[in-house]
Amino acid sequence: MRIGVQEVSPSYIQKMAENNFREGFYCSEALMKAIQDGFNLDAPDEVIAMSTGMALGLGGSGCLCAALNAGVMALGMFFGRTEKSGPHDPTSRHILKLTNELFEQFKKDTGKFSVCCRVLTKEYDMKKGENLEQCIHLTGMAAKRVSEIIARELNLKNLDEAGAEETKPRETLGGLLSTFPELD
Numbered sequence: 001m002r003i004g005v006q007e008v009s010p011s012y013i014q015k016m017a018e019n020n021f022r023e024g025f026y027c028s029e030a031l032m033k034a035i036q037d038g039f040n041l042d043a044p045d046e047v048i049a050m051s052t053g054m055a056l057g058l059g060g061s062g063c064l065c066a067a068l069n070a071g072v073m074a075l076g077m078f079f080g081r082t083e084k085s086g087p088h089d090p091t092s093r094h095i096l097k098l099t100n101e102l103f104e105q106f107k108k109d110t111g112k113f114s115v116c117c118r119v120l121t122k123e124y125d126m127k128k129g130e131n132l133e134q135c136i137h138l139t140g141m142a143a144k145r146v147s148e149i150i151a152r153e154l155n156l157k158n159l160d161e162a163g164a165e166e167t168k169p170r171e172t173l174g175g176l177l178s179t180f181p182e183l184d
Helices: 010-022 027-038 052-058 066-079 090-109 132-153 168-172
Strands: none
Touching: 010 027, 010 132, 027 052, 027 066, 027 132, 052 066, 066 090, 066 132, 090 132
């Protein structure tokens, strides 16, 4: 997989994920699409399709938050393995460490110390869509955390860190900002 950027703005990827959700993707799809676009990946759109069944806490079961689940899938796309090399393989151990980092941070970021969709949305009537804004927020938050981890691990410049120029995302993302004028 080719990565088409040398620098990224995790907060911009967060906004893309939120926008993707608002425009009709499920949380898991919205995150994967934002990662695909934000890192200018040559990955096929099937990486988005692979995440569809994760929606609504794994197929509507209300279990694991699909935004977190897709975040783990995104990390695997970058750092996972494709060889049968056993549990002590350094690649395997590294992705488990990154996944745990994302899991723990997401749990803290929710303010509810949970990753369970049912727990995260229990005060909302999901049938009426009352959860929508919170789920959009959680999707963006997960996309940002995943982007930060990927940027750090690949030594890509994080444009959100101190000293980064405000106009860089426009150059870095090859004009994608103009695709989403409401994010500008």
